Amino acid sequence: MAEYDYDLFVIGGGSGGVRAARMAAQTGARVALAEESRLGGTCVIRGCVPKKLMVFASQGAAQISDAQAFGWEARAGDFDWARFHPRLREELDRLEGVYRKLLDGSEVEIFDSRAVIADPHTVRLDDDGTVSAKHILVAVGGYPVRPEIENADLGLVSDDMFLLEELPKSLLIVGGGYIACEFACIMRNLGVEVTIYARGAQILKGFDDEARGLLSEAMKQCGIDVHTGTTLTEMCRAEDAPSGPRPTGSDATMGAPAGDDEAAATDAPGPDPKATGPIWTQASNGVEKVFDHVLFATGRRASTDGMGLEEAGVTLQRNGSIVVDAYSQTNVPSIYAIGDVTDRVPLTPVAIREGMAFVDTVFKGEPTPVDHALIPSAVFTQPELGTVGMTEDEAAEQGPIEVYATSFRPMNKAFIDSHSRVLMKLVVCAETRRVLGCHIVAPDAGELIQMIGVAIKMGATKEDFDRTCAVHPTISEEMMTMRAPARTT
Ligand code: NDP
Numbered sequence: 202m203a204e205y206d207y208d209l210f211v212i213g214g215g216s217g218g219v220r221a222a223r224m225a226a227q228t229g230a231r232v233a234l235a236e237e238s239r240l241g242g243t244c245v246i247r248g249c250v251p252k253k254l255m256v257f258a259s260q261g262a263a264q265i266s267d268a269q270a271f272g273w274e275a276r277a278g279d280f281d282w283a284r285f286h287p288r289l290r291e292e293l294d295r296l297e298g299v300y301r302k303l304l305d306g307s308e309v310e311i312f313d314s315r316a317v318i319a320d321p322h323t324v325r326l327d328d329d330g331t332v333s334a335k336h337i338l339v340a341v342g343g344y345p346v347r348p349e350i351e352n353a354d355l356g357l358v359s360d361d362m363f364l365l366e367e368l369p370k371s372l373l374i375v376g377g378g379y380i381a382c383e384f385a386c387i388m389r390n391l392g393v394e395v396t397i398y399a400r401g402a403q404i405l406k407g408f409d410d411e412a413r414g415l416l417s418e419a420m421k422q423c424g425i426d427v428h429t430g431t432t433l434t435e436m437c438r439a440e441d442a443p444s445g446p447r448p449t450g451s452d453a454t455m456g457a458p459a460g461d462d463e464a465a466a467t468d469a470p471g472p473d474p475k476a477t478g479p480i481w482t483q484a485s486n487g488v489e490k491v492f493d494h495v496l497f498a499t500g501r502r503a504s505t506d507g508m509g510l511e512e513a514g515v516t517l518q519r520n521g522s523i524v525v526d527a528y529s530q531t532n533v534p535s536i537y538a539i540g541d542v543t544d545r546v547p548l549t550p551v552a553i554r555e556g557m558a559f560v561d562t563v564f565k566g567e568p569t570p571v572d573h574a575l576i577p578s579a580v581f582t583q584p585e586l587g588t589v590g591m592t593e594d595e596a597a598e599q600g601p602i603e604v605y606a607t608s609f610r611p612m613n614k615a616f617i618d619s620h621s622r623v624l625m626k627l628v629v630c631a632e633t634r635r636v637l638g639c640h641i642v643a644p645d646a647g648e649l650i651q652m653i654g655v656a657i658k659m660g661a662t663k664e665d666f667d668r669t670c671a672v673h674p675t676i677s678e679e680m681m682t683m684r685a686p687a688r689t690t
Contacts, residue, residue, distance in 0.1 A: 203231075204333075204335070205322060205333040205334050205335045206231075206233075206332045206333045206334060207230075207231045207232060207233045207310075207332065207333070207334040207335070208225070208230035208231045208232065208334065208335050208336065208564075209221075209222070209225045209230055209231075209232045209233075209334060209335070209336045209337075209338060209563075209564075210232075210233050210234075210235070210316070210324050210332065210334035210336070210337050210338070211225075211232065211233070211234040211235070211309075211337075211338045211340060212234075212235050212316045212317075212318075212324065212337065212338070212339050212340065212341055212508075213234075213235075213236065213242065213339065213340035213341040213342060213540070213542075214234055214235075214236030214239075214240040214241070214242060214300065214304075214311075215241065215242020215243055215244060215245075215340060215341075215342050215540060215552065216241075216242060216244045216245070216540070216549045216552050216553050217242075217340045217539045217540035217549075217552030217553055217555060217556040218234060218236075218242070218338065218340030218341075218539070218540070218556065219234070219240065219241075219242075219300055219303065219304060220552075220553045220556040220557060221338055221340065221539065221556030221557070221559055221560055222234045222304060222307070222309045222338075223303060223304065223307040223309060224556065224557055224560040224564075225560045225563075225564050226307040226308055226309050227307060228560065228564040228565060230564050232307075232308075232309045232310070233309065233310040233311075233312060233332065233334070234304060234309050234310070234311055234312070235311075235312040235313075235314050235315070235316035235324070235326060236311070236312075236313060236314075237313075237314060237315035237316070237327070239293075239297050240297050240300040240301050240304070240311075241293070241296055241297050241300050242342055243342050243343070243541070244549040245293065245296050245297065245300065246293055246297065246363075247359065247360045247363055248359070248549075249549055250292075250293070250296065251289055251292075251293060251363045252383060252384075252387070252581065253581060254289055254292065255289075255362075255363075255387045255391075256383070256386075256387055256581050256583070258280070258285050258387075258391065259280075259386070259387045259388075259389075259390035259391045259583070260390065260583065261277065261280070262277045262280070262390055262391075262392070263390060263583070265277040267613070267617060267619075270616075270617035270618075270619070271616070271617060279392060280368070280391045280392055282365070282367055282368045282391070283367070286365070286366070289363065293363075312326055312329060314326045314327040314328055314329060315327045317507065317508050317509040318337060318339075318508060318509035318510055318512075318513045318515075318536070319331055319509060319513075320513055321337070321513050321514070321533050321534075321535045321536060322334060322335065322337070322535055324337060325509070334535075335535065336535055336536075336537065336563055337535060337536045337537070338536075338537045338538070338539065338556075338559060339505075339508070339510070339523060339531075339536065339537070339538040339539075339542055340538070340539050340540045340542065340552070340556065341503075341504045341505070341508065341540075341542050342503075342504055342540055342541045342542055343501040343502055343503050343504055343522075343541040343542060343544075343547065344358075344360075344501060344502060344504050345358035345359050345360060345380075345497065345498070345499075345500070345501050346358075346497075346499060346500055346501060346502045347497045347499065348375065348433070348497060348499050350433060350434070350435070350436065351435070351436075351437075352435075352436050352437045352438075353436070353497065355436060355437070355438065355480055355495065356375070356436065356480070356494075356495040356496065356497045357494055357495065357496045357497070358496070358497050358498075359380050359384070359496070359498060361496075362384060362496065368388075368391060368392070368393055369388075369393055369492070369493030369494045370393065370394060370493050371393065371394040371395075371396070371491075371492045371493050371494075372388050372393050372394070372395050372396070372492060372493065372494050372495075372496060373396045373397075373398065373433070373480075373482055373490070373492040373494070373495045373496070374395065374396070374397045374398070374495075374496045374498055375397075375398050375432075375433050375495065375496070375497050375498065375499055376397075376398075376399065376497065376498035376499040376500070377397060377399025377400070377401055377403075377404035377405060377406070377429070378404075378405065378406070378498060378500065379405075379580050380498040381397060381399065381404070381496075381498035382397075382404055382405060382416070382420065382580055382582045383580060383581050383582055384496060384498065385397050385420060385425050385427075385582075386420065386423070386425070386581075386582045386583040389420075389423055389424055389425050390423065390583060394424075394426075395424075395425045395426065396425075396426040396427075396428065396490070396492070397420075397425060397426065397427045397428060398428050398431040398432060398433055398484055399427070399428070399429050399430075399431065400430065400431065400432045401429060401430070402429055402430055403417060403429055404416070404417050404420075404427065404429065405417075405580065405586070407592075408580075408586065408588060408592065408640070409588065409592040409593055409594075409626065409628075409638070409640040410592065410593065410594065411593065411606060411624060411626060411640070412586055412588065412624055412626065412640045412641075412642050415608065415622060415624045415642045416580075416582055416584070416586050416642050417429075419582075419583075419584060419621065419622075419642070420582065422620065422621075423583065428484070428486070430485075431484050431485055431486055432484065432485045433482055433483075433484060433485075433495070434483050434484060434485050435481075435482065435483040436480055436481065436482045436483070436495060437480070437481055438478055438479070438480065438481070439478070439479035439480060439481045439491050441481070442481035442489075442491075443481075479491045479492065479493055480492050480493075480494065480495050482495060501541065501547065502520060502521055502522075503517075503520065503521045503522035503523065503541065503542045503543075503544060504542060505517060505521045505522070505523060505542060506521065510523065510536075513533055513536065514532070514533050515531045515532065515533050515536055516531065516532045518544065520544065522542060522543055522544035523538040523542055523543050524543075525537070525538050525539075525543050525545075527570035527571060528558070528559070528562045528568060528569070528570060528571075529543070529555050529558065529559045529562075529571065537559055537563070539552055539555035539556050539559055540552030540555060540556075543555075545571075545573060546573055546576055548576065548578055550576075551571075551573070551576060554571060554572075555571050557569075558570065558571045575589055575590055575654065575657055575658050576589070576654075577589035577650045577651055577653070577654030577657075578650075579646055579647030579650055581647065583644075584621065584623065584642055584643050584644050584646065585641075585642070585643065585644065585645060585646035585647050586640070586641070586642050586646055587639075587640070587641040587642075587643075587646030587647050587648075587649055587650025587651075587653075588638070588639070588640050588641070588650060589638065589639050589650055589653065589654045589657050590628070590636070590637050590638035590639060590657055591628060591637045591638040592628070592638060592640070593626075593628050593638070595638070596628045596630070596637045596638055597690045599637075600630065600631070600632065601630075601631035601632065601689065601690065602628055602629060602630060602631055602637065602689070602690055603628075603629045603631050603663070603686040603688075603689050604626065604627070604628055604629070604686055604687050604688050604689070604690070605626065605627040605629065605663070605683040605685075605686055605687060606624065606625065606626040606627075606683070606687045607624075607625050607626075607679050607683055607687075608622050608623065608624045608625075609622060609623060609679070610622055610623075611623055611643070611644075611676050612674060622642075623641070623642055623643035623644075623676055624640065624641065624642040624643070625641055625643070625676075625677070625679045625680045625683070626638075626639065626640040626641070627639055627663065627666065627680070627683065628640075629662075629663045629686075631689065633662070634662035634663050634664060635660055635661070635662050636656070636657050636661050636662065636663060636665075636666065638657075639653050639657060639680075641653075641680075643676050644676075649676075649677050653680070666680060666681055667681065667684075669681050
């Protein structure tokens, strides 16, 4: 009789956990997976996938307006969220079904239940008692957090944005990162009045400064009210506002002294996203405004609370994420962790690669460290921001560099006299000539950066770009034709 019920028990049915479970099962291992919510996890159910579908939906008005300018008789009406939303739900149901089928097809046993670690080889399931496993893989991801401000539970988080029964007229987004900027563009382009309060001097900290600047301008041009260096200091239901209810919308601004009430940080459940009700807010600059909704896009935290990890001896970081080595192994040899719960690079494709490297290491006997270098990624704003490698500032800290950059109006935008600009930028090591970083702000920058990522991962030099023939007429050909550096440092 086998020593354990399973060779592998995976906790968490997101992209990383599902891939690891399937790949391990294909080696002949006996594998089970528990998911307390919906298979597919953050990416499929409340992240990348529904977000991207909302991006597609939100592009309609601009496409129609461009078409008009090109000569089409076309007119955009209002966006009908009530038509889009049920289709979105259906699509997510379909994808969840695909994930279940994939697991079934790989003979992974699925437990639709919360699972916690009872000891290094035992998992406790909500309804099914305990099971034992030779290896446990924790792939439970993370959850969005609200800042420490009184009444923060009145604000929405990204999960809630996919559950809205109707579009708000006005939305305040707190935060200036990926999620803040993506939802700002989506909502604005769906017709919502959007305001951003970002506490930093510029949005998208960590990205290339030039790209951040151009994107911020583009967001302002499309009507997003971006306030940097600004935080939310107070919020409450409009009817409870210090001097009575206020009208919603942009004309509801008034000056007032800032308050300093703060309460405990909260990952407490937020409001029912279906229940709309105006929220009175006060910003650090004293401005008071009422919004239909406030969205907190202020970062995420690993879902390790109550998981039994510390009791089993697993070391966590101060932010709750799990400490792992290059093979995703924790300090407890039978327990591994992958994906956002480890707070390495919180992106879906990275979690998937970590899952596959884990399977190679543990089930195929091929120790495989995870390669986290030169990961291309995109922010799905409008226009998109695609990036791979170092920013100009990061590269300059390491030694002499050359910067090749060009910003221009693409031909389709120039034709219709639109002000939209794109940015193409290469950061090159002056000594080795290797391209250290590439940054693109343009429509479909996510698609472009994926391809350029291959060249940069292979160690392409600036001269490799130069000797690659341009595809004409395209936006990306400019990347091959930048002859003189814009600056050297
Ligand atoms: P980010 O870390 O990108 O952004 C968090 C933002 O919230 C920052 O602007 C931060 O400011 C601000 N912030 C944090 N705490 C507070 C506070 N108490 N008060 C006010 N502002 C605050 O997190 P996101 O939640 O946007 O995204 C999480 C991760 O998910 C990303 O890092 C990314 O890896 C992943 N993701 C990827 C996407 C993609 O690939 N397209 C899309 C969405 C998410 P400051 O910068 O000053 O610290």
